[in-house]
Amino acid sequence: MSRELTLRNAVVALMFAGLVLLPIYAHFANDRFLLALFTRIVILAMAAVSLNLVLGYGGMMSFGHAVYLGIGGYAVGILAFEGVNSGFVQWPVAIAASALFALVIGALSLRTRGVYFIMITLAFAQMAYYVVAGLARYGGDDGLTIQKRSQFVAPLNLSDKVQFYYLCLALLFGSLYLVWRLVNSRFGLAVQGARSNDMRMRAIGFPTFRYKLICFVIAGTLCGLAGALLANHSDFISPATMYWTRSGDLIIMVVLGGMGSVVGPVFGAMALLVLEEALSGITEYWQIILGPLLLLVVLFAHGGIDGLLKLASGKVRP
């Protein structure tokens, strides 16, 4: 992230300012739907930012990232169902469970590369989906309603929509900062080196498997936290949260926004969700437009939104 004033940096700053000021606008316009939509956007942007760490910087094509949204969500949902409402218990459990799952899946999947990796992460995520759908005690296919949002100490109250929005936004900014620091650190450079040439990195002495696995676990953990937020936001969690098409949506957000750009996924999440809202306002069959649109983005607009902005700023990365 350069500190120069370019068009792209101005747009990024404007977007962040807009996100910060949004509840104020929503309050005066009395638009509760807008606040709910943007809470969702902020949460999913956080998930996409975490996926970008794996996909954009690590070059690992994970097609099962939504599974962590589900794991984080179910950690909150199941604990709430069993009567544990404290967020100080729920959230660490959500984080630990997603980290553990990512560790196991990553250790197995990273033995493979390329298209095998895509299919394996996809299959493991589906496995988790079927397991959760088979949990009759926790609603099975139908999902689980969360009666009470995670409880923290006063004055933090997640049931307050504006407070919850700002909490999500703070966590999104935190994730962005974390990813930014990570990718510019020695660790992040080693992971990016492994993306470009794994063998060469190993030859000069980097245990790339370990680096990639840690990167995979960090991304999974971050997404698990987003899952805990998502469950709190919708007061509901169901296996559909971790269905493979949800993972596809996350990939779309990353690619649409711009892979391997720290803020790109935020653009992508916003663009996809706003587009969904807009298209579903035009026609009931909005996916018939979204599908080919996606294809066009893949074919013609490679760097995503952030790539276009950089192009407009006259700064093209090689």
Added chain:
Amino acid sequence: MTLFIEQCLNGLQFGLLLFLLAAGLTLVFGIMDLVNLAHGSLYMIGAYFAATFAAWTGSFVIGAVLALGATLLVGMAVEVVVMRRLYGRDHLDHVLGTFGLILFFDEAVRLIWGAEGLTLPLPSWLNTSLEILPGVDYSAYKFAIIVVTIAVAAFLYVLVMRTRVGMLIRAGASNREMVSALGVNIKLLYTLVFGLGAALAGLAGLMQAPILTVQIGMGENILILAFVITVIGGIGSIRGALVAALLVGFIDTLGRSYLPDFLRLILSPNAAATAAPALSSMLIYLLMAIVLVAKPEGLFSASGK
């Protein structure tokens, strides 16, 4: 014992059906190096076409044949319009592009046929049971599926290993520049291979249609199984796909029917009833994990890809 034989036949039937899907997937991947998520959509379209044509013509067989041809055409059209532009690109582009196709196909089907599913009734001559062994009855239709898929597998083998087109397909898989330099129309070959894969998927879909309902998203769950099979069998290997498909078919079918009983032996009835459905749906993924630990490139890897 009767039940066991029946379950084994069910496993065989399911495995062979999965082979049809996985063969198309692995063929397209092995030859064009293309990851096609929309393969499940072609399976769905085959089923929808069959239900529609069978209703129009009043004949199951004519409907099935027409549906097969129509799916082949749709597959070739998809190749010409979309897939051609995706060859040689990053796998992530394939995944995203074909994901877009899934959205398109699902919505197009909803637009044309509506959100409610269709049914494909069986003709009476298939809707009976056969006595395949003394004292063992088995559904004539499922038996017919087994016969048809074995015939198709044999046809595929002959086509790929014994004919001139098959020779070109194999040659195209190992070195496409060389094949086109020798004057083969590689574009047409690719279109044909993709169409063939689509027809195989459509065949699987239309054969499964009378057993399950024809509905949107029917291709997605089974697509994941086809992926698991290609990973276990080794991507690009048809032989591997056959072995892995049978393995997955048996394990899934037998696991679902016998795992609850088995668990009851070691767990309390209550715990067994809770664990069985979750565990039986995990079985094939566990198999995949074991194969990956032992042989990361699959059982019959076709190449070092």
